[in-house]
Amino acid sequence: MADLEKGFQEWKENKLDKTVNNYGERKDEFKTGSNRPVKALYSPLDLEDIDYLDDINFPGQFPYTRGVYPTMYRSRLWTMRQYAGFGTAKETNERFRYLLDHGQTGLSVAFDLPTQIGYDSDHEMSKGEVGRVGVAIDTLADMETLFDQIPLDKVSTSMTINAPASVLLAMYIAVAEKQGVEKEKLSGTIQNDILKEYIARGTYIFPPEPSLRLITDIFEYCSQELPSWNTISISGYHIREAGSDAVQELAFTIADGIEYVESALSIGMDVDSFAPRLSFFFNGQMDFLEEVAKFRAARRLWAEIMKERFGAEKAKSCMLRFHTQTAGAALTAQQPQNNIVRVAIQALAAVLGGTQSLHTNSFDEALGLPTEEAAKIALRTQHIIAEESGVADTIDPLAGSYYIESMTDKLVDEAREYLDEIEELGGMAEAIKAGYVQREIQESAYQEQKAVESGEKVVVGVNKYKEDSKEIGDILKVDPNLEKDQCQQLAEIRSDRDSDKTEKHLKDIRNAAINDENLMYPILDAVRDYVSIGEICQVLREEFGEYEAKIF
Amino acid sequence: MSENIKVLIAKPGLDGHDRGAKVIARGLKEAGMEVVYTGLRQTTEQIVRAAVQEDVDVIGLSILSGAHSHLFPEIMKKLKDNGKDDVLVIAGGIIPDDDHAELKDLGIKGIFKPGTPINEIVEFIHQELDVA
Numbered sequence: 001m002a003d004l005e006k007g008f009q010e011w012k013e014n015k016l017d018k019t020v021n022n023y024g025e026r027k028d029e030f031k032t033g034s035n036r037p038v039k040a041l042y043s044p045l046d047l048e049d050i051d052y053l054d055d056i057n058f059p060g061q062f063p064y065t066r067g068v069y070p071t072m073y074r075s076r077l078w079t080m081r082q083y084a085g086f087g088t089a090k091e092t093n094e095r096f097r098y099l100l101d102h103g104q105t106g107l108s109v110a111f112d113l114p115t116q117i118g119y120d121s122d123h124e125m126s127k128g129e130v131g132r133v134g135v136a137i138d139t140l141a142d143m144e145t146l147f148d149q150i151p152l153d154k155v156s157t158s159m160t161i162n163a164p165a166s167v168l169l170a171m172y173i174a175v176a177e178k179q180g181v182e183k184e185k186l187s188g189t190i191q192n193d194i195l196k197e198y199i200a201r202g203t204y205i206f207p208p209e210p211s212l213r214l215i216t217d218i219f220e221y222c223s224q225e226l227p228s229w230n231t232i233s234i235s236g237y238h239i240r241e242a243g244s245d246a247v248q249e250l251a252f253t254i255a256d257g258i259e260y261v262e263s264a265l266s267i268g269m270d271v272d273s274f275a276p277r278l279s280f281f282f283n284g285q286m287d288f289l290e291e292v293a294k295f296r297a298a299r300r301l302w303a304e305i306m307k308e309r310f311g312a313e314k315a316k317s318c319m320l321r322f323h324t325q326t327a328g329a330a331l332t333a334q335q336p337q338n339n340i341v342r343v344a345i346q347a348l349a350a351v352l353g354g355t356q357s358l359h360t361n362s363f364d365e366a367l368g369l370p371t372e373e374a375a376k377i378a379l380r381t382q383h384i385i386a387e388e389s390g391v392a393d394t395i396d397p398l399a400g401s402y403y404i405e406s407m408t409d410k411l412v413d414e415a416r417e418y419l420d421e422i423e424e425l426g427g428m429a430e431a432i433k434a435g436y437v438q439r440e441i442q443e444s445a446y447q448e449q450k451a452v453e454s455g456e457k458v459v460v461g462v463n464k465y466k467e468d469s470k471e472i473g474d475i476l477k478v479d480p481n482l483e484k485d486q487c488q489q490l491a492e493i494r495s496d497r498d499s500d501k502t503e504k505h506l507k508d509i510r511n512a513a514i515n516d517e518n519l520m521y522p523i524l525d526a527v528r529d530y531v532s533i534g535e536i537c538q539v540l541r542e543e544f545g546e547y548e549a550k551i552f
Numbered sequence: 553m554s555e556n557i558k559v560l561i562a563k564p565g566l567d568g569h570d571r572g573a574k575v576i577a578r579g580l581k582e583a584g585m586e587v588v589y590t591g592l593r594q595t596t597e598q599i600v601r602a603a604v605q606e607d608v609d610v611i612g613l614s615i616l617s618g619a620h621s622h623l624f625p626e627i628m629k630k631l632k633d634n635g636k637d638d639v640l641v642i643a644g645g646i647i648p649d650d651d652h653a654e655l656k657d658l659g660i661k662g663i664f665k666p667g668t669p670i671n672e673i674v675e676f677i678h679q680e681l682d683v684a
Contacts, residue, residue, distance in 0.1 A: 113565070113566035113567065113568075113617055113619075114566065116566075117566055117593075119566075125566060125593075125595070126566075127622060128565060128619035128621070128622025128623050129565055129566050129617060129619045129622075132617050132618040132619055133567075133617050133618060197568070201568050202567070202568020202569070202570065202592050202593075203566075203568050241569075241571070242571050243571050243575075329571070331666075332666070332667055333665040333666045333667055334665075334667055366646065366665070366666050366667075367646070367648055367649070368618070368646060368648040369618070442574055442578075445571050445574070445575055446574075446575055446578050446579075449575045449579070449670070452669075453669045453670065453671065459667070462667045463669075475648045475649075475650065478618065480621075549591055549592060551589060551591050
């Protein structure tokens with residue numbers, strides 16, 4: 001090392017500094033996408049504090065920095081999972097089958113906002129929102145249509161649903177029952193991550209305590225009944241979209257994860273009974289190398305925390321498995337075709353970071369809902385990375401890069417500093433209540449906006465290489481009659497149901513809510529008899545109250 | 553100048569994306585305006601009531617959910633019903649080009665896309681309110 005140090009100093013003084021003095025550099029300061037300083041060169045000197053076996057190790061071995069599986073993409077590629085959903089269940093079912101026919105390997109359901117906030121389509125607050133940003137689901141009937149001709153034992157399904165996750169999971173189980181598929185064979189994920197809704201995404205219903213209880217009810221139910229289901233997708237994605245930097249995304253997501261583990265432990269669950277089914281969801285942003293390091297850092301950090309802090313003994317409890325979506329916030333409305341290239345770079349980072357599944361955004365999403373053509377290009381981007389680029393043929397090929405390893409290590413350290421701060425505030429739920437997390441993210445978002453406006457941060461087509469706007473023509477349109485039709489269908493279901501049964505189900509749910517019994521069971525019974533999401537959530541609203549956000 | 557301008561930044565409907573709304577609110581504040589931000593999930597009544605109570609000069613509506621074509625006409629109508637149609641209404645978020653003409657016909661003066669610099673919005677407000 002002494003020779004190396006000497007060699008480095010000589011190179012720096014005789015070569016680097018001289019050249020820089022004579023010719024200068026492009027910028028006064030080089031920084032990553034997250035404003036972390038970048039040196040001109042990284043060398044073995046930057047890896048002195050890193051121990052290969054302790055900090056990196058081989059794939060499939062603690063702390064899983066190089067990947068959670070021993071073979072990674074050599075056995076099986078990541079799951080190509082495009083988030084889709086709009087309009088009615090019938091239209092979305094058609095898009096799902098189109099995507100599956102075109103080589104997609106898993107489903108990902110986008111629900112409309114009323115569904116996500118637990119309102120039926122005919123609720124006053126639902127007006128104008130039905131079927132807009134996702135599919136409208138009121139009762140089991142919609143869910144049956146959504147998965148018509150899609151065998152639930154053959155696909156894995158991810159559902160972006162949080163506050164009313166129990167209700168949608170129950171409906172999914174009920175559809176499987178009707179298809180004759182055993183519960184053990186169901187695989188998929190519910191997002192079920194309420195903490196980031198308070199911080200970043202906004203589709204909360206209930207206050208934190210009852211929300212955490214709904215989540216641990218699901219953990220408990222699934223540990224007994226649904227062994228292959230991912231009970232939560234702890235999401236940094238939306239934290240990043242809201243404006244955080246990479247370190248904050250990493251730290252706040254892991255902090256949310258810690259809070260969920262603590263909640264489950266507090267009701268007496270054994271860590272190894274639920275931790276293997278926890279999954280994660282990260283953002284793929286533009287700084288390619290920093291993003292690769294972020295994914296690797298996330299795996300190491302989670303593994304270390306699960307083992308050291310929670311004493312997890314099962315290997316699977318320590319493995320951070322994650323989904324990635326490319327960054328919606330990086331898409332530009334200006335020169336939208338450029339977004340195809342951005343998405344490819346972000347997706348490549350996710351793959352080199354060892355993601356388990358991936359959604360690539362469509363290039364037209366800063367303008368409106370994606371067209372079928374745009375959605376296909378997004379999916380093909382994954383196919384090209386998988387089949388043509390060669391990056392999936394060896395495991396974690398960027399490992400050993402002085403820069404990547406040094407940055408992975410630094411990101412772990414910096415995230416730990418944040419975690420310590422959150423711990424001092426009493427954990428993540430308290431830090432959110434105090435507005436600490438929200439303020440940190442808002443500050444980063446504002447600084448980024450200023451950096452773009454000053455030109456310090458270049459966004460091609462927005463603040464450099466600008467052109468007079470040329471619009472692309474097609475945007476997907478949602479049928480304006482949809483809301484009326486959906487409400488009519490719901491009215492028919494209500495009038496066909498046995499109203500005594502409905503009342504009994506709602507009473508059972510209320511009693512379970514009051515008596516601290518696991519809510520999954522009465523909710524499942526209710527959805528089987530076509531009790532609606534709005535009706536169920538109304539009872540829970542009455543018992544739990546509603547969250548009122550403060551503005552920080 | 554900006555000192556006498558009061559702005560309401562509002563999030564109508566169920567949309568939870570408020571990064572843009574918050575960044576704009578802070579940007580307008582730093583440009584010298586007085587800014588009130590409503591927070592998420594505001595009904596059209598709540599927005600109009602806030603605009604009247606706070607006696608604002610400008611309303612900035614932020615929406616990314618696609619519900620603008622239902623919610624914006626309601627807001628414009630209720631502003632009129634409440635005698636508050638002298639207010640400058642602008643909008644931002646994900647609002648497809650095809651919808652712009654219809655919204656401008658309602659009296660929404662400016663529609664800003666993702667990537668708009670805050671300065672451009674400040675200048676637009678100055679121009680419309682005729683302050684130098």
